[in-house]
Amino acid sequence: MTRSIYPMNQNWLYGGEATPESTEIGFDDSSFERVTIPHANTLLPWHSFDDRDYQFISVYRRHFTPLADLRGRRVFADFGGVMTAATVFLNGERLGEHRGGYTPFTIELTGHLRWDAENVLAVEVDSTERPDIPPFGGQIDYLTFGGIYREVSLRAVPQTFIENVFAQPVNVLDARRWVDVRCFLAGLEPIEAPLTLAVALRDEERVLARQTTALPARTDLTDVVMRLQDLGEVDLWDLDTPRLYTVVAHLMDGEKITDEYTVRIGFRDARFTPDGFTLNGRRVKLRGLNRHQTYPYVGQAMPARVQRRDAEILKREIKCNIVRTSHYPQSPHFLDACDELGLLAFEEIPGWQHIGGEDWKQVACCNVEEMIRRDWNHPSIVLWGVRINESRDDHAFYARTNEIARGLDPTRQIGGVRNFFDSELLEDVYTMNDFNPNYIRPPHHPLYLNTEFVGHMFPTKHIDNVERVQEHVHRHARVHDMLAGRDDFAGGIGWCAFDYNTHADFGSGDRICYHGVSDIFRIPKPVAGFYRSQCDPAEDVVLEPAFHWSIGDKSEGGGPGTGLICSNCEQLKLYIGGELRAEIHPDREQYPNLAHPPFTTDQLTGLWGQVWSDLRIDGYIGGQKVVTKRMSARGVDREFYLEPDDAALVGDGIDATRVVFRVTDEFDAARPFATGAVTLTIEGPGEIIGENPFALTGGVGAVWVRATQESGTIRLEAKHPVLGSRIAEIRVTEAQPEGI
Numbered sequence: 001m002t003r004s005i006y007p008m009n010q011n012w013l014y015g016g017e018a019t020p021e022s023t024e025i026g027f028d029d030s031s032f033e034r035v036t037i038p039h040a041n042t043l044l045p046w047h048s049f050d051d052r053d054y055q056f057i058s059v060y061r062r063h064f065t066p067l068a069d070l071r072g073r074r075v076f077a078d079f080g081g082v083m084t085a086a087t088v089f090l091n092g093e094r095l096g097e098h099r100g101g102y103t104p105f106t107i108e109l110t111g112h113l114r115w116d117a118e119n120v121l122a123v124e125v126d127s128t129e130r131p132d133i134p135p136f137g138g139q140i141d142y143l144t145f146g147g148i149y150r151e152v153s154l155r156a157v158p159q160t161f162i163e164n165v166f167a168q169p170v171n172v173l174d175a176r177r178w179v180d181v182r183c184f185l186a187g188l189e190p191i192e193a194p195l196t197l198a199v200a201l202r203d204e205e206r207v208l209a210r211q212t213t214a215l216p217a218r219t220d221l222t223d224v225v226m227r228l229q230d231l232g233e234v235d236l237w238d239l240d241t242p243r244l245y246t247v248v249a250h251l252m253d254g255e256k257i258t259d260e261y262t263v264r265i266g267f268r269d270a271r272f273t274p275d276g277f278t279l280n281g282r283r284v285k286l287r288g289l290n291r292h293q294t295y296p297y298v299g300q301a302m303p304a305r306v307q308r309r310d311a312e313i314l315k316r317e318i319k320c321n322i323v324r325t326s327h328y329p330q331s332p333h334f335l336d337a338c339d340e341l342g343l344l345a346f347e348e349i350p351g352w353q354h355i356g357g358e359d360w361k362q363v364a365c366c367n368v369e370e371m372i373r374r375d376w377n378h379p380s381i382v383l384w385g386v387r388i389n390e391s392r393d394d395h396a397f398y399a400r401t402n403e404i405a406r407g408l409d410p411t412r413q414i415g416g417v418r419n420f421f422d423s424e425l426l427e428d429v430y431t432m433n434d435f436n437p438n439y440i441r442p443p444h445h446p447l448y449l450n451t452e453f454v455g456h457m458f459p460t461k462h463i464d465n466v467e468r469v470q471e472h473v474h475r476h477a478r479v480h481d482m483l484a485g486r487d488d489f490a491g492g493i494g495w496c497a498f499d500y501n502t503h504a505d506f507g508s509g510d511r512i513c514y515h516g517v518s519d520i521f522r523i524p525k526p527v528a529g530f531y532r533s534q535c536d537p538a539e540d541v542v543l544e545p546a547f548h549w550s551i552g553d554k555s556e557g558g559g560p561g562t563g564l565i566c567s568n569c570e571q572l573k574l575y576i577g578g579e580l581r582a583e584i585h586p587d588r589e590q591y592p593n594l595a596h597p598p599f600t601t602d603q604l605t606g607l608w609g610q611v612w613s614d615l616r617i618d619g620y621i622g623g624q625k626v627v628t629k630r631m632s633a634r635g636v637d638r639e640f641y642l643e644p645d646d647a648a649l650v651g652d653g654i655d656a657t658r659v660v661f662r663v664t665d666e667f668d669a670a671r672p673f674a675t676g677a678v679t680l681t682i683e684g685p686g687e688i689i690g691e692n693p694f695a696l697t698g699g700v701g702a703v704w705v706r707a708t709q710e711s712g713t714i715r716l717e718a719k720h721p722v723l724g725s726r727i728a729e730i731r732v733t734e735a736q737p738e739g740i
């Protein structure tokens with residue numbers, strides 16, 4: 001029998017605030033709420049709440065009877081992430097504590113389990129902002145929320161087992177490439193039986209290479225490196241072809257497999273050089289955004305599908321090639337999706353400006369190790385961030401974080417984000433937040449990546465007037481243009497992908513920083529059109545006006561006037577009221593370096609007192625009309641859309657999908673001032689995560705729908721007070737039972 005992993009996300013009992021007795025075995029938890037993990041310790045409005053509402057110590061309990069097959073094996077409870085500190089009890093006995101909400105931890109249950117009886121796993125979850133744990137101790141511009149917000153599982157392994165595997169492709173661009181597979185063993189006892197380790201590189205079921213090693217009989221062996229070579233042809237992992245392989249390690253006792261560990265890898269050569277960033281020997285200008293993994297209503301407690309969706313939005317809708325996981329290690333599901341989609345990632349440790357005392361630094365050093373050991377096989381990750389975002393220099397501390405990272409992973413370069421230019425560089429890449437709006441300062445170090453720009457310098461909402469919305473687009477475009485103009489800039493990662501909840505000391509006064517290219521519901525603002533438009537038209541033809549169509553929203557009226565249109569077409573023809581107004585080309589004067597400069601025009605005008613007419617824009621490539629966009633002059637909300645991201649969910653009580661509301665004109669153009677309370681009715685095996693009724697803002701909004709633990713069809717009806725009802729149906733399929 002090899003290892004067994006039992007997901008343990010259903011049937012938790014949640015009791016709200018913990019009491020001194022609530023972790024005891026005999027505690028009466030009959031009044032507790034039955035919940036599934038990921039779980040938020042409290043549900044919140046999407047804005048204007050008090051973050052103290054989630055800052056408390058709560059208790060979770062899970063009753064279970066160990067299966068007979070766990071006997072004789074070592075049993076661990078694996079926690080993906082508990083915000084921010086967790087103390088774990090089994091049957092009332094305190095087994096351990098983990099400090100830090102963004103990294104996984106394991107508690108060994110072996111020797112404490114009661115056989116043939118019910119056991120109670122209780123977790124006391126401290127979601128206060130404890131100054132002894134990063135990122136706390138100062139002020140931070142984001143919220144951390146609370147709860148057991150990542151998956152839990154029970155793992156049973158033999159006495160000696162594989163603890164981790166780091167498979168490192170080496171010499172990737174050479175036909176004689178190989179993979180060094182470092183297997184970490186735990187619990188090794190004097191070997192009596194002839195234990196062997198066998199590793200194999202696989203492409204699905206096909207084995208490309210294998211290697212076996214007999215383990216010497218010694219007690220202090222913790223890791224073994226084995227080389228897989230003569231691989232034959234392999235496909236490289238690249239942005240358009242993110243090819244993945246697996247490495248499987250078997251621990252064997254004679255012919256019997258006693259443990260198995262599988263990781264996914266990709267063959268890619270990624271490096272920051274004085275001439276920019278290269279992937280597989282080809283220079284790639286990095287164009288990306290920072291992402292917080294927080295969502296409306298539940299903070300970070302969103303399941304795999306929803307976490308993965310953010311990577312899809314970044315890669316497929318906003319056309320980024322890199323994301324920074326600001327400012328902490330993010331959901332493994334998100335990183336898996338980055339691997340599968342070909343989206344590069346810069347991952348960093350938790351922290352924001354503040355450096356705490358020795359104890360705090362110790363947690364930060366653990367965070368470096370936990371992050372790297374969790375994520376070192378992801379081909380998407382090309383840089384580790386080992387400084388506290390925007391902190392001061394601290395030589396001794398950062399010498400330690402660098403040393404830990406280099407010791408664990410010799411294959412990747414290291415960065416660490418700072419916000420001043422004369423900071424001591426112990427890392428490889430000078431990763432720098434440069435918010436200077438009009439120019440990027442020259443790098444002081446040959447390897448340079450701009451890791452934040454625009455952000456708080458220009459918060460922008462759907463409902464802002466047309467001048468501000470267009471300037472928002474220009475600001476992102478200007479920085480990318482400057483970065484594109486110099487080979488020694490690796491590129492830039494703008495602030496940020498999505499609006500996010502924050503403390504009252506930041507943001508617009510409603511607990512939100514409106515810094516996103518998309519709003520908090522992941523609905524794009526006009527600036528997202530700029531990012532989209534930088535893709536090759538063979539991938540997607542993009543034509544996104546950066547304005548809504550009105551005569552009087554800008555100062556002095558007369559239409560948007562100087563209009564900005566993001567497109568990867570070669571030429572645009574603008575028609576107002578059916579009459580050709582202008583033929584325009586990409587604005588290479590303002591944007592000499594971009595692959596697809598935005599178009600600008602001063603012809604989008606109307607006269608105050610005259611009839612305001614519809615706008616039509618035709619886009620041309622190679623002389624052919626390839627796209628048309630229309631915007632109505634009627635000034636009426638005409639369409640109401642209800643759009644689920646997914647047609648089907650799994651009925652495990654966990655799976656969820658976003659459902660977007662959108663009001664448009666008759667041509668599908670956004671109506672940013674549309675309001676109205678949308679009333680929702682749900683039937684079937686689903687529940688709404690969000691506000692009901694939902695008051696539209698900016699003509700848009702969203703809730704999430706979570707499947708219950710049944711199958712069938714969810715029927716969601718959304719009623720707009722003027723535009724009527726829309727219905728969405730989501731199928732829910734039967735889930736695999738958890739088994740414990």
Ligand code: GAL
Binds near residue numbers: 390433457
């Ligand atoms: C940076 C910081 C980010 C965010 C941003 C707002 O200084 O690193 O977390 O606060 O400013 O623009």
